Amino acid sequence: MEVDGRPTVALQRALYGHQTAIFWAHFFDKLGLRLVLSPPTNAHISQMGIESVMAETCYPVKVSYGHVRELMGKTAYLFLPTIINMQTPVDKEAGFYCPMSQSNSYMMRAAFATDPDRTLTPVVHFKYDPETLGLEIWEQIGPKLRKGKAEVRKAVYHALERQDQFKKELIRKGLEIFQEVKAFEPVLLVTGRPYNLYDERLNLRLGQNLAKLGLVALPMDFIDSSAVDLSDFPSMYWGLGAQILRTAKYTVAHENYFGLHLTNFSCGADSFIEHFYKHIMGDDPYLILELDEHSAVAGVMTRLEAYKNVIENSMQKLRNCGGMPKEKSDWRIEYFGKY
Numbered sequence: 001m002e003v004d005g006r007p008t009v010a011l012q013r014a015l016y017g018h019q020t021a022i023f024w025a026h027f028f029d030k031l032g033l034r035l036v037l038s039p040p041t042n043a044h045i046s047q048m049g050i051e052s053v054m055a056e057t058c059y060p061v062k063v064s065y066g067h068v069r070e071l072m073g074k075t076a077y078l079f080l081p082t083i084i085n086m087q088t089p090v091d092k093e094a095g096f097y098c099p100m101s102q103s104n105s106y107m108m109r110a111a112f113a114t115d116p117d118r119t120l121t122p123v124v125h126f127k128y129d130p131e132t133l134g135l136e137i138w139e140q141i142g143p144k145l146r147k148g149k150a151e152v153r154k155a156v157y158h159a160l161e162r163q164d165q166f167k168k169e170l171i172r173k174g175l176e177i178f179q180e181v182k183a184f185e186p187v188l189l190v191t192g193r194p195y196n197l198y199d200e201r202l203n204l205r206l207g208q209n210l211a212k213l214g215l216v217a218l219p220m221d222f223i224d225s226s227a228v229d230l231s232d233f234p235s236m237y238w239g240l241g242a243q244i245l246r247t248a249k250y251t252v253a254h255e256n257y258f259g260l261h262l263t264n265f266s267c268g269a270d271s272f273i274e275h276f277y278k279h280i281m282g283d284d285p286y287l288i289l290e291l292d293e294h295s296a297v298a299g300v301m302t303r304l305e306a307y308k309n310v311i312e313n314s315m316q317k318l319r320n321c322g323g324m325p326k327e328k329s330d331w332r333i334e335y336f337g338k339y
């Protein structure tokens, strides 16, 4: 219940947990508490999730049941926030999380009859300015944790700064990798959601398998796509959907970059976003991997090997044309002045 004399707060290493853990770790640390994450997804957690789920959902939501069940009763507090939206590069974008992620807290409380005195369930809008965000969080958890308004406000500013530093570090690392790429070496830009991209059970060790095939690949968070214009998708409702489409545009603007989109069966958001992704990719090769609890590494490898052949053929054509891979000079390039 305590680590180093600090009360512990449990956060699931699933869904929004992957994207916001840095923020919450620093937020609670500043308040004198200690954030504890569930272990990386393993067979046991996956199975517990599948057994606990109360209605048919996508695999990431099933897995989140397993993570929360794993954490039950092990910490002073269980943290089940309802995160409504995320920061967006353009202010007028909605930046919503998918409803299955937004409603996760309610699903967990219903499934596991959590103790209200030991469960923190704030509704959080990351698109709010820091002052409003601080007030929003304080109103909902400040009294329970016996923390004052000013203390919570300070913790929010501190956590936002640390999260921003972390994002910048990812992009710096991405640039470093791009600089090491040789001429005519293809690069895969992998889109998806953090709970797929960074969970080796959900993505079936995609990163390791691409490396085994000798392919350089970068997840979308390592690319600064914030300057990519998305005004031709004015109603893009989802924050991560917008990031996926921006990365797709960034991909097609470079001749030696190739798209790989990671998704899940039963993903409502991607039933729309995949169409937009394909539209942006146009005639360029791309691979969409749709996985769930029944998928196996062997099947994924077959598809990756086939895609590698397609990529090699494309690169061969490029070599035959002479010259170096470059940014394409079609209509899309106007969006990429910064690059």
Ligand code: SF4
Residues within 6 Å of the ligand: 058, 059, 060, 061, 098, 099, 100, 101, 193, 264, 266, 267, 268, 269, 270
């Ligand atoms: S975006 Fe798709 S995969 Fe993610 S929680 Fe929503 S439905 Fe599931």
